Amino acid sequence: MKRWMMLVAVMGMAAVAFGQDRRDWPRIMVIFDERLDGQPSDGRVVAARIEELFLEKGFRLVDKSQFENVTVRDIALAEGNPARAKEIGMRYGAELIIVGKASAMMEGEKEFYGVKSIEYASKGDAKVIITDTGELIAVSAKNSKKSASGRSTAGTLAFQALAEAMAPDLYVKTRLKILDESKSTRIVQIALLGIDAKLLSALERSLPADMTRIESLRLRYMEKDGAVYEATIVGSLDDLRSELAQRDDLVIIGVTGTRIDLSTKENVERAKGSSVATSPLEITDLVVENIFPSQVNYYAYNPLATITIENSSKTAVKNVKVSILLPGYMSLPSEQIVPSVDAGAKQSFKLAATLDAKQLFDLNANTAAQVKVELTYVAGNQPQTRSLVKPVTIYSRNTISWRRGESVGAFVTEADEAVVNFSRFVVGSLSGNEKLQSKLPRNMVNAMAVWNGIRAHGIAYVSDPWKQAEGDILDLIQYPRETLASKTGDCDDSSVLLAACLENIGVRTKFLATNDHIFIMFDTDLVAKNGFMVSQNEKDYVIHEGTVWVPLETTMITKPFMEAWKTGAEEYYANASGGEGKLEIIDTRKAQAAFPPANLPAGKPVSTPPADRIATLAVQDLADYEYQQSQYVGQQAANLAADTSPAGKNKAAIFQAKAGEYDAAIALLQGLNTPEALNTLGNVHMLRNELPVAQEQFQKSLALSDADGGVYMNFGLARYLSGSTEDAVESFQVAMSKFETPEKALEVLGLDKIQQALGMRGAQQGTRQVSKNELFDLLNQSLKSLPDKKQTSTQAYRVRAKYKNEQNRFVFGGRRGADPTQIASIKEYLYWKE
Numbered sequence: 001m002k003r004w005m006m007l008v009a010v011m012g013m014a015a016v017a018f019g020q021d022r023r024d025w026p027r028i029m030v031i032f033d034e035r036l037d038g039q040p041s042d043g044r045v046v047a048a049r050i051e052e053l054f055l056e057k058g059f060r061l062v063d064k065s066q067f068e069n070v071t072v073r074d075i076a077l078a079e080g081n082p083a084r085a086k087e088i089g090m091r092y093g094a095e096l097i098i099v100g101k102a103s104a105m106m107e108g109e110k111e112f113y114g115v116k117s118i119e120y121a122s123k124g125d126a127k128v129i130i131t132d133t134g135e136l137i138a139v140s141a142k143n144s145k146k147s148a149s150g151r152s153t154a155g156t157l158a159f160q161a162l163a164e165a166m167a168p169d170l171y172v173k174t175r176l177k178i179l180d181e182s183k184s185t186r187i188v189q190i191a192l193l194g195i196d197a198k199l200l201s202a203l204e205r206s207l208p209a210d211m212t213r214i215e216s217l218r219l220r221y222m223e224k225d226g227a228v229y230e231a232t233i234v235g236s237l238d239d240l241r242s243e244l245a246q247r248d249d250l251v252i253i254g255v256t257g258t259r260i261d262l263s264t265k266e267n268v269e270r271a272k273g274s275s276v277a278t279s280p281l282e283i284t285d286l287v288v289e290n291i292f293p294s295q296v297n298y299y300a301y302n303p304l305a306t307i308t309i310e311n312s313s314k315t316a317v318k319n320v321k322v323s324i325l326l327p328g329y330m331s332l333p334s335e336q337i338v339p340s341v342d343a344g345a346k347q348s349f350k351l352a353a354t355l356d357a358k359q360l361f362d363l364n365a366n367t368a369a370q371v372k373v374e375l376t377y378v379a380g381n382q383p384q385t386r387s388l389v390k391p392v393t394i395y396s397r398n399t400i401s402w403r404r405g406e407s408v409g410a411f412v413t414e415a416d417e418a419v420v421n422f423s424r425f426v427v428g429s430l431s432g433n434e435k436l437q438s439k440l441p442r443n444m445v446n447a448m449a450v451w452n453g454i455r456a457h458g459i460a461y462v463s464d465p466w467k468q469a470e471g472d473i474l475d476l477i478q479y480p481r482e483t484l485a486s487k488t489g490d491c492d493d494s495s496v497l498l499a500a501c502l503e504n505i506g507v508r509t510k511f512l513a514t515n516d517h518i519f520i521m522f523d524t525d526l527v528a529k530n531g532f533m534v535s536q537n538e539k540d541y542v543i544h545e546g547t548v549w550v551p552l553e554t555t556m557i558t559k560p561f562m563e564a565w566k567t568g569a570e571e572y573y574a575n576a577s578g579g580e581g582k583l584e585i586i587d588t589r590k591a592q593a594a595f596p597p598a599n600l601p602a603g604k605p606v607s608t609p610p611a612d613r614i615a616t617l618a619v620q621d622l623a624d625y626e627y628q629q630s631q632y633v634g635q636q637a638a639n640l641a642a643d644t645s646p647a648g649k650n651k652a653a654i655f656q657a658k659a660g661e662y663d664a665a666i667a668l669l670q671g672l673n674t675p676e677a678l679n680t681l682g683n684v685h686m687l688r689n690e691l692p693v694a695q696e697q698f699q700k701s702l703a704l705s706d707a708d709g710g711v712y713m714n715f716g717l718a719r720y721l722s723g724s725t726e727d728a729v730e731s732f733q734v735a736m737s738k739f740e741t742p743e744k745a746l747e748v749l750g751l752d753k754i755q756q757a758l759g760m761r762g763a764q765q766g767t768r769q770v771s772k773n774e775l776f777d778l779l780n781q782s783l784k785s786l787p788d789k790k791q792t793s794t795q796a797y798r799v800r801a802k803y804k805n806e807q808n809r810f811v812f813g814g815r816r817g818a819d820p821t822q823i824a825s826i827k828e829y830l831y832w833k834e
Contacts, residue, residue: 026059026060026095026096027059027060027061027062027094027095027096028051028054028059028060028061028062028094028095028096028097028098029061029062029094029096029097029098030047030050030051030054030061030097030098031047031097031098031099032044032046032047032050032099032100032101032102032124032126033100033101033102034046034047034101034102034103034159035101035102035103035104036103036104036155036159037104037105037106037155038103038105041155041159043156043159045156045159045160045163046100046102046124046159046162046163046166048163049160049163049164049166049167050098050126050163050166050167050170052167053167053168053171054098054167054171057171057175059096062094094131095130095131096128096129096130096131096174097128097129097131098126098127098128098129098170099126099127099129100124100125100126100127100140100166101124101125101126102122102123102124102159102162102163102166103122103123103124104120104121104122104155104158104159104162105120105121105122106118106119106120106151106154106155107119107120107121107145110147115149116149117147117148117149117154118147118148118149118150118151118154119145119146119147119154120145120146120147120148120151120154120155120157120158121143121144121145121158122143122144122145122146122158122159122161122162123141123142123143123144123162124141124142124143124162124166125139125140125141125142126139126140126141126166126170127139128170128173128174131344137173137174137177137178138170138173138174138177139173140166140169140170140173142162142165142166142169143162144158144161144162144165145158145161146158146160146161184234185215185232185233185234186232186233186236187230187231187232187233188230188231188233188237188240188258188259188260189220189228189229189230189231189258189259189260189282190207190214190217190228190229190231190259190260190262191226191227191228191229191254191259191260191261191262192226192227192228192229192262192263193225193226193253193261193262193263193267193270193271194225194226194263194264194267194268194269194270194271195225195226195227195263195264195267195271199264200226200227204217204219204229211240211243211244212234212243213233213234213235213239213240213243214231214232214233214240215231215232215233215234216231216232217229217230217231218230218231220388225270225271226271228259237255237258237260240260241255241260244260244262249264249265250262250263250264251263251264251265251268253268253271258282258312259282280311280312280313280315280317280379281309281310281311281312281317281320281341281375281377281379281384281386282309282310282312283307283308283309283373283375283386283388284308284309284310284346285306285307285308286305286306286307286308286373286388286390287305287306287307288304288305288324288371288390288392289303289304289305289392290392290393290394290395291304291326291329291355291360291369291392291393291394291395292395292399292400292401292407293357293360293361293363293394293395293396293397293399293598294397294398294399294400294407294410294411294477294595294598295407295410295595296355296357296360296598297410297595297596297597297598298407298410298594298595298596299352299353299354299355300352300353300354300355301352302352303350303351303352304324304334304351304352304353305324305350305351305353305371305373306348306349306350306351307322307324307348307349307351307373307375308346308347308348308349309322309341309346309347309349309375310344310345310346310347311341311342311343311344311345311346311347312344313343313379314343314344315343316340316341316342316343317340317341317377317378317379318339318340318377318378319337319339319340319376319377319378320337320338320339320340320341320347320375320376320377321335321336321337321375321376321377322335322336322349322351322373322374322375323335323336323351323373323374323376324351324353324371324372324373324374325371325372325374326353326355326369326370326371326372326392327369327370327372328356328359328369329355329356329359329360329369329394330353330354330355330356331354331356332354333374334351334352334353334354335351336349336350336351341377357598357599358601360394360397361397361598361600361601362397363394363395363396363397364396364397365396366393366394366395366396366399367393367394368391368392368393368394369391369392369393369394370389370390370391370392371389371390371391371392372387372388372389373387373388373389373390374386374387374388375387375388395474396476398476398477398478398479398482399474399475399476399477400474400475400476400477400492401473401474401475402473402474402475402513403473405511405513405584405586406586406590406591406594406595407591407594407595408477408492408496408511408518408586408591408595409586409588409589409590409591409592409593409594409595409596409597410591410592410595410596410597410598411477411478411479411480411496411597412480412496412499412500412503412588412591412592412597413479413480413481413500413597413598413600414499414500414501414503414504414597415504415597416479416480416481416500416600417602418480418481418484418485418603418605418606419480419481419484419500419501419504420504421605421606421608422453422457422484422501422606422608423450423453423500423501423502423504423505424504424505425453425608425611426449426450426452426453426454426501426608426609426614427446427449427450427453427505428611429449429453429611429614429615430445430448430449430614430615430618433445433615433618433619435622436448436618436619436622439622439625439626440533440534440622440625441524441525441526441533441534442525443507443522443523443524443525444524444534444550446502446505446507447502447507447522447550447552447561448561448618448621449614449618450498450501450502450505451498451552451557451561451564452561452614452617452618452621453501453608453609453614454494454497454498454501454557455557455558455559455617456609456610456613456614456617457484457487457607457608457609458487458609459483459484459487459488459489459494459497459557459558460487460488460489460558461488461489461490461491461494461555461557461558462488462489462490463490463491475492477492477493477496478493478496478497479496479600480496480497480500480501481600481603481606483496483497484497484606485603485604485606490555491517491518491519491554491555492518494554494555494557495511495518495519495520495554498520498552498554498557499511499520499588502522503588503589507522507523507525508522508523508525508588508589509521509522509523509588510522510544510549510585510586510587510588511585511586511588511591512551512568512571512572512575512583512584512585512586513583513584513585513586514571514575514582514583514584515582517571518554519551519552519553519554519555519568519571520551520552520554520568521542521544521549521550521551521552521568521572522549522550522552523547523548523549524541524547524548524549524550525547526547526548526828527546527547527548527747527828528543528546528547528548530548530827530828531543531548532658532659533548533658533827533828534548534550535629535632536629536632536633536636536655536658536659537632539569539573540565540566540569541569542569542572544585550565550568550569551565551568551569551571551572552564552565552568553567553568553571560617560620560621560624561617561618561621561624562621562624562625562628629659633655633656633659633661636655637652637655637656637661637664640652640655646672646674646677647674647676647834649668649669649672649677650668650669650672650674650676650677650680650834651834652668653665653666653668653669653677653680653681653684654680654832654834656668657680657683657684657687657832658832662684662687662688665680665684666681666684669681669684673704674704675701675702675704675705675708675711675833676701676833676834678697678698678700678701678704679697679698679701679708679710679711679714679831679832679833680832680833681697682694682695682696682697682698682701682711682714682715682718683714683830683831683832685697686714686717686718686721686826686830687826687827687830691718691721691722694718695715695718695719695722698711698714698715698718699715702715707738708738708833709734709735709736709737709738709739709745710735710831710833711831711833712731712732712734712735712738713731713732713735713745713831714830714831715731716728716729716730716731716732716735717826717829717830719731721826732745
């Protein structure tokens with residue numbers, strides 16, 4: 001930095017032209033990667049012209065023979081990295097380094113009046129960097145075109161034209177920057193050493209008032225025998241040094257590139273032993289995050305503070321350690337060590353911190369604290385220590401910054417005892433409702449139980465405003481147990497409570513955040529093709545990551561489940577389409593992985609709502625659900641009735657069948673004899689538990705076209721329900737052979753997410769429902785002896801012939817009907833084809 005200040009001082013003088021002693025001019029180093037037709041060029045046409053112009057203007061050059069070993073890789077790294085350029089420049093004694101790249105490529109041949117010429121296009125870019133600081137002070141990017149009769153000549157001319165454009169551009173920009181720096185303000189450090197607090201205070205006031213070069217002083221840190229200030233000055237550090245040298249009351253005892261050390265005449269000896277005396281290592285940047293108690297587990301593995309130090313000396317500094325401590329909130333400091341910091345290099349430390357959760361969670365209001373940073377190292381074979389203190393804000397335990405939305409995961413405490421007890425109680429209150437269980441998927445029933453449990457608990461909606469502080473958008477979020485205890489909350493409180501309760505019972509959730517609002521959606525655990533099992537209206541749910549999700553507007557926690565569902569779906573699509581703003585989807589489990597929930601101190605037990613009240617609300621919700629679905633089905637059926645073609649009737653029949661209107665579906669299919677219609681008819685009869693008729697319809701469909709593996713899947717399911725796992729496996733084998741891959745077959749059957757599904761549906765084991773686990777086992781058996789593609793038709797014929805023979809002998813073979821529970825659960829595995 002000192003060399004740069006000298007450069008500024010010299011060029012800012014009126015005598016800066018040719019009369020100036022050139023020994024005072026900065027040394028420059030020009031390194032370029034020049035390529036002709038993609039190959040390295042040894043001509044250095046562009047670099048040589050830049051050197052020539054800067055030399056004419058009075059700059060001194062680093063002889064290119066000194067840096068012949070600078071590789072193309074070095075140039076590429078320096079061109080994109082000022083710090084790398086700084087390192088190369090300092091290695092060869094340059095005060096400015098000009099680094100860039102230039103290329104010339106043949107564009108084609110042209111002919112004018114019978115004379116052929118070759119045209120080359122050249123382009124280049126360059127940067128001017130101060131090696132003392134790594135600061136980028138000028139850039140240039142130019143291009144040119146030239147033609148000649150020969151390729152070599154045309155390429156050289158293109159390079160020369162490029163050089164003539166770039167060289168003066170770089171010089172002018174560099175000169176203007178230097179002249180501007182000579183008049184502008186900059187930040188340097190002034191250390192007042194060996195001085196007591198009273199005199200420090202007086203000098204802090206008087207220096208900006210008495211000296212023309214100092215505009216202001218700001219305290220960086222203070223020790224018992226001195227202090228370091230950031231000074232905003234006009235001109236260069238040398239200008240300031242000259243002005244300070246004229247004072248009788250102060251003595252300059254040290255100068256580095258960015259700092260002047262001062263003391264009084266009476267305290268010079270004391271200053272030399274000061275703990276804040278000039279050091280080869282400077283803390284150039286310190287960033288400490290304001291602290292959110294909810295993120296206490298996050299800080300243990302992620303940076304709380306980022307400290308950057310710089311070695312301004314000419315030798316490496318060894319055994320460098322940086323530590324931080326937050327007194328009162330940390331038992332031990334966090335620290336990092338590096339073996340050495342090279343001369344002129346910078347080193348950044350990112351320090352995590354193990355904070356005292358108990359102390360943090362006792363905070364009900366924001367508080368100020370002091371973070372102490374300590375830098376220790378070995379210089380001149382002597383241990384040295386520097387310290388710095390910086391204020392930090394510790395927010396209350398309920399504060400969140402929406403600048404980091406994923407941190408909401410820290411509030412989702414599904415393992416908290418209050419949440420566990422509440423969730424399990426409300427879900428258990430609906431366990432005996434068979435009608436509800438038969439009408440809706442399990443996750444829907446559980447979500448309805450949680451919703452109505454919170455509703456019966458009597459949570460009142462109360463909003464709190466967002467605030468801005470130090471660039472953060474701050475909000476207050478209650479922990480779930482706090483919302484259950486206070487029975488009040490806003491959108492984020494109710495969203496967090498719902499997410500915690502649902503996650504506790506194994507239902508995945510995600511937060512849906514808009515510019516000024518947050519609500520949630522939950523995973524029904526149904527694959528995308530089975531959205532109809534949630535609603536016949538596709539706008540009532542969201543297909544996300546391959547499964548069906550249901551949005552809920554959480555501010556409507558006092559309203560029926562159906563109202564919150566409808567409103568949530570409308571809000572999702574309004575925001576997802578961009579019509580009302582941006583929608584951010586925050587995965588609760590990923591958020592918790594990044595920001596693990598804290599273990600809250602034990603609190604008072606939370607009461608549970610009356611079970612009969614929850615059941616009553618759920619029954620009302622089911623009635624609302626059935627009414628809304630019937631209304632939509634009626635409207636949609638009327639719309640579909642307009643198409644009387646076979647395909648149109650089949651589409652309408654599929655819609656009716658999925659809605660549970662089996663008689664209407666059969667009526668629409670009367671007289672149709674297409675493979676698609678017969679497959680639909682087979683599905684309808686299977687859902688009516690008429691297995692022999694269903695198998696007959698599938699066989700008729702296959703007789704018309706045996707290319708569709710999905711129909712074989714359906715037939716295999718029918719055989720499985722009839723009690724013949726052997727026939728089911730054989731059918732599945734043929735089915736899988738018809739698909740491009742076994743994975744595609746699993747997708748059609750709805751088992752493409754089998755690994756996740758089996759882990760989430762453990763409650764089905766031991767029941768008489770159709771188990772995904774059992775089906776998957778059958779499919780695995782099928783895969784073990786999958787027929788060759790060439791033999792598929794033979795096995796397919798055998799499946800149909802075997803069925804036909806068995807039909808004659810045993811009247812459709814196997815059971816005539818399956819257990820009703822199995823029939824209800826088979827719906828999600830059926831293959832439908834329009």
